[in-house]
Structures are given as structure tokens and as C-alpha cells.
Amino acid sequence: MEDTIVIENLSKYYGKFLALDNLSLKVPAKENIGLLGPNGAGKSTTLKILCGLIQPSSGKAYIDGIDVVAQPEKALTRIGAIIETPEFYSYLTPEDTLTYFGKLRGMKGEMLKKRIKEVIELVKLEKWSKVKIEKFSRGMKQRLGLAQSLLHDPAVLILDEPSLGLDPRGVVEFREIIKGVGKEKTLFFASHQLVEVAQICSRVAIINNGQLLAYDSIADLEKKYQTLEQAYLTLTGGSIA
Amino acid sequence: MRNQLEKLGIVIEYEFLKHIRRKRLWVILGIALLVELLALILVPTLLTGGYPKSVMIMASILTVGPSLAAIGAVFFAGDAIAGEFESKTGFLLFTNPIKRVVLWTGKYLAGLIAVSLLIIFTYIIIAISLVVIYHEVPVQILGSFGLCLLYAAAVLSLTFLFSAVSKGSMGATVMTLLFIWVISGIVESVLGMTGNPYWFMISAGGDSITLPYGSIADLISGMGLQEGHMGNMMGGFAPLSIAMAVWGMLIYLVGCLMASVWISRRRQLA
Numbered sequence: 380m381e382d383t384i385v386i387e388n389l390s391k392y393y394g395k396f397l398a399l400d401n402l403s404l405k406v407p408a409k410e411n412i413g414l415l416g417p418n419g420a421g422k423s424t425t426l427k428i429l430c431g432l433i434q435p436s437s438g439k440a441y442i443d444g445i446d447v448v449a450q451p452e453k454a455l456t457r458i459g460a461i462i463e464t465p466e467f468y469s470y471l472t473p474e475d476t477l478t479y480f481g482k483l484r485g486m487k488g489e490m491l492k493k494r495i496k497e498v499i500e501l502v503k504l505e506k507w508s509k510v511k512i513e514k515f516s517r518g519m520k521q522r523l524g525l526a527q528s529l530l531h532d533p534a535v536l537i538l539d540e541p542s543l544g545l546d547p548r549g550v551v552e553f554r555e556i557i558k559g560v561g562k563e564k565t566l567f568f569a570s571h572q573l574v575e576v577a578q579i580c581s582r583v584a585i586i587n588n589g590q591l592l593a594y595d596s597i598a599d600l601e602k603k604y605q606t607l608e609q610a611y612l613t614l615t616g617g618s619i620a
Numbered sequence: 621m622r623n624q625l626e627k628l629g630i631v632i633e634y635e636f637l638k639h640i641r642r643k644r645l646w647v648i649l650g651i652a653l654l655v656e657l658l659a660l661i662l663v664p665t666l667l668t669g670g671y672p673k674s675v676m677i678m679a680s681i682l683t684v685g686p687s688l689a690a691i692g693a694v695f696f697a698g699d700a701i702a703g704e705f706e707s708k709t710g711f712l713l714f715t716n717p718i719k720r721v722v723l724w725t726g727k728y729l730a731g732l733i734a735v736s737l738l739i740i741f742t743y744i745i746i747a748i749s750l751v752v753i754y755h756e757v758p759v760q761i762l763g764s765f766g767l768c769l770l771y772a773a774a775v776l777s778l779t780f781l782f783s784a785v786s787k788g789s790m791g792a793t794v795m796t797l798l799f800i801w802v803i804s805g806i807v808e809s810v811l812g813m814t815g816n817p818y819w820f821m822i823s824a825g826g827d828s829i830t831l832p833y834g835s836i837a838d839l840i841s842g843m844g845l846q847e848g849h850m851g852n853m854m855g856g857f858a859p860l861s862i863a864m865a866v867w868g869m870l871i872y873l874v875g876c877l878m879a880s881v882w883i884s885r886r887r888q889l890a
Contacts, residue, residue: 393890424890427889427890430714430715431714431715432710432711432714432715432888432889432890433888433889433890434888451717452717452718452719453717455715455716455717456717458715460715462711462715463708463711464708465711465712466707466708466709466711466712467709467712468638468709470637470638470641470642471634471637471641475634475637479630479634480712480716482630483627483630483631483716483717483718484716484717485623524712527712
């Protein structure tokens with residue numbers, strides 16, 4: 380199967396701190412891949428490079444064969460993303476925000492209106508669609524973040540801790556939405572929630588100190604380490620016992 | 621190219637919406653109008669003989685309102701770049717397929733439109749006041765208006781530069797105000813009083829807004845202040861020409877805008 384996301388020898392320094400150390404990884408089309416690792420492992424750095432938010436110190440990254448460093452705007456047309464906890468312009472409503480971002484992505488007219496209605500319904504924000512975001516809770520912003528990432532029906536979804544800040548019901552609803560859309564999209568998904576990752580993803584990449592420690596199917600990791608949790612703990616610094 | 625222009629238009633539309641919906645535009649407008657009102661009330665009270673005889677002198681005095689409105693550009697642009705990084709809205713905005721240069725240009729133009737509207741409004745107030753008091757509006761008001769717009773554009777560029785290098789919006793705003801009002805003002809005064817050229821200071825651009833109505837010396841003498849301390853202080857000042865002030869403001873406008881775009885294109889949202 381063709382690889383949608385290709386990461387080749389990616390390194391990133393923040394000053395003298397090495398956040399990514401020659402990371403290489405390939406995500407096949409329409410697969411759901413979880414990116415696991417402790418805080419500071421390099422998960423967010425990897426996703427930010429893929430989204431053109433930061434530049435790598437060395438190495439290459441491609442989305443659908445497009446170099447994200449050389450042609451970030453072209454690569455971003457393929458991506459829908461939530462990076463960290465999304466913060467929106469407080470003076471806009473969800474409808475305004477989605478119209479703004481939709482127009483920047485070349486959507487317009489009735490098609491844009493229809494799609495905004497669909498994604499707002501999907502994340503259950505219908506009652507809040509005309510309310511200024513300044514009144515929104517963190518969980519509601521997270522929902523709106525998912526709506527904007529799906530607005531243009533991208534082939535690739537890049538999500539960084541997407542359920543952070545949601546209440547338990549929100550987490551379940553969010554997971555179901557992601558599972559649903561993930562069937563037709565390539566999903567690259569960073570999370571600390573192993574249960575969530577196990578339910579959404581077929582394979583996981585475990586990284587620490589910017590290096591890839593394992594990249595395997597969840598089933599194979601469970602065979603090797605008994606549970607995904609045990610695999611994670613062993614690979615990232617020994618089990619807690 | 622057409623695609624980029626469309627995106628530029630979209631950014632301008634939503635950035636302008638921001639200025640309209642936030643309170644600061646209306647606060648600046650309120651302050652500018654209050655200052656105009658104070659000038660209209662205080663000038664005949666403080667000057668012997670009521671309003672100055674010359675319409676040019678009164679028009680000069682009333683430029684205090686639009687000058688303040690032009691400084692309002694600092695409050696529109698302080699968070700234009702730094703705010704996207706500080707409040708992390710950039711995590712959403714920058715993941716859209718738009719060139720950063722288009723984004724920053726759109727923000728600049730939206731700020732310029734907002735501040736221009738404020739300036740236009742204050743000049744309309746000036747024109748109405750002059751018609752009521754003197755039954756005439758000097759044609760030189762157009763020159764003053766043009767210089768005020770240019771000054772606002774230069775101030776906006778300078779603020780963009782501080783916004784591009786600052787971590788936070790507040791820092792960018794305070795640094796720009798300090799630079800314009802304190803640093804540039806002091807350096808201009810020192811240069812002026814020692815007979816040196818000072819046209820390249822941004823504060824000189826602000827001073828130039830009254831020049832179409834006459835020199836600063838004319839303004840001082842028209843207000844009957846030539847024999848006092850103010851007149852003595854200004855005596856040594858080398859006259860500022862409109863042409864040189866325009867050059868100075870153009871340098872700030874182009875130089876600071878280009879530098880701010882160059883810096884912010886390289887800025888990363890870590």
C-alpha cells in the first residue's frame with residue numbers, strides 16, 4: 380500500500396536540546412497509527428513538523444509525496460489537524476471561524492455552508508454555532524477543533540491529544556467520531572491514552588527521546604509484551620512494579 | 621496569483637472584523653473625539669480673545685485628534701503577529717494552506733483600513749468644526765490628512781516589527797509606544813535643539829501632520845506663545861520640511877514592514 384506520510388531521518392534541535400533524533404516512519408494510506416511516548420518524547424514536535432508549524436533541523440517529511448518543508452501550503456491542503464489544545468479567536472462564532480478557515484481552503488458558497496452545518500452537527504455544537512467562542516469551555520473548543528480539522532474532508536488527519544479537556548461523555552463521543560472518520564482517512568494520532576489508541580488505531584509507533592523504539596501492530600505488541608500498556612512501559616523505561 | 625489575492629482578501633475581511641468587534645477601536649475613537657472636544661472647549665478659554673484668528677492655526681491645533689487616532693495603529697497591530705504565537709491561535713491558523721507573507725500582509729492592510737477609518741472620521745469632525753467656527757475649510761486639510769495616513773501606516777509598520785520580535789502582544793505594544801513617544805521624541809528634541817536634522821525620527825512624522833497649515837513657529841506665534849518659554853525652546857529647531865518627513869515615514873513604512881514579514885516567516889510555533 381502507498382505511504383501517505385513519510386518521515387525520513389527527521390531531527391529537531393531546540394537550542395541544544397535534541398527533541399527528534401533521526402526519526403524515520405512511514406504511515407500507509409488509510410491506516411490509523413497511534414504515536415505514543417512520554418512527555419517530551421518528540422510526539423508533538425513530529426506532528427508540528429508535518430503541519431509546517433516548525434522546521435526540522437535535518438531530514439525530510441512528506442505528505443502524499445509533497446515535501447512539507449519545501450511546499451508547506453500544498454502539503455497542508457491534504458491535512459486536517461488539531462495540534463495541542465486549540466485556541467480560537469474569541470470574537471468569532473464557530474460559524475464565523477469555520478467560514479474563515481473554509482474560505483482559506485478555497486471552499487465557498489452553499490457548499491461551504493452545507494459542510495459547516497454537517498461538521499457542527501457531527502461534533503454536537505448546533506446550539507452554540509452562533510455564540511462567540513469567548514464563552515466556550517475547553518471541551519467545546521476541542522470539539523470545534525475537530526470540526527475545523529474535518530471541514531475540508533482531508534485525506535490525512537493529524538491529531539495531537541484530541542480528547543484532552545473533554546468530559547467522560549465527550550471522550551467517548553470524540554472517540555466514536557474519530558473511529559468513524561478514520562475508516563476512510565489516514566490518521567496519525569498522538570495520545571497518552573493507551574485505551575483510546577487501542578480502540579482507534581491498528582498500529583502504534585512508540586517513541587522516546589526523539590527516537591523510534593517500536594512500530595508494530597497492537598496485536599503483535601500484545602503478543603510480545605502481553606499488553607499494550609506493558610509494551611509502552613517496558614520500551615519507555617521499564618515497568619512500574 | 622489570483623488564488624493568493626483571494627486569500628489576501630479573506631484575511632483582510634476577517635482581520636477587519638476583529639477590529640470592528642473588539643473594544644479597542646471604539647475606545648481609540650472615543651479618546652480621539654474627546655481630545656477634539658477638549659481642544660474646541662479649552663482653546664477659546666485659555667487663549668485671550670477666543671479662537672485664533674487664523675483658521676490654519678485652529679486646524680493645526682485640532683490635528684491632535686487624528687494624530688492620536690494614528691497612534692491607535694499601535695493597539696491594532698501590537699498583537700497581529702505576537703498574538704498568534706502567544707495565544708496559540710496560530711496552531712489553527714497556520715495549518716491552513718496560506719503563505720505567511722499573504723497572512724501578514726492581510727493583517728497589515730486590515731489594520732491600516734481600520735486606522736484610516738478612524739482618521740477619516742476625525743478629519744470630518746475637524747472640517748465640521750472649522751465650518752461652524754470659521755465658515756471655511758482650508759484646502760491644506762487634504763495635505764494634513766495625507767500625512768496623517770502616511771504616519772499611521774509608518775506607525776503600523778513599526779508596531780508590526782515589534783510584534784514580530786516580541787513574545788507577547790503587550791510587550792510589542794508597550795515597546796512601540798515607548799519607542800515613538802519616549803525614545804524617538806527625546807532624540808528628535810535633542811537633535812532639533814542642537815540644530816541637527818531629525819526628519820528620520822518617527823516622531824517627526826507625527827509633527828509633520830500640521831505642516832501643511834504652516835511651520836511650528838507659525839503655530840506658536842499664532843497662539844501668542846512666541847515670547848514665552850515655548851517660543852524660546854522651539855527657537856533653535858531646524859525647520860522640518862514636508863518632503864523630508866515623507867521620506868522618513870516611507871523608510872519606516874517599507875523597512876519595518878519588510879523586516880517584520882521576513883522575521884515572522886521564520887518564526888516557529890514550538
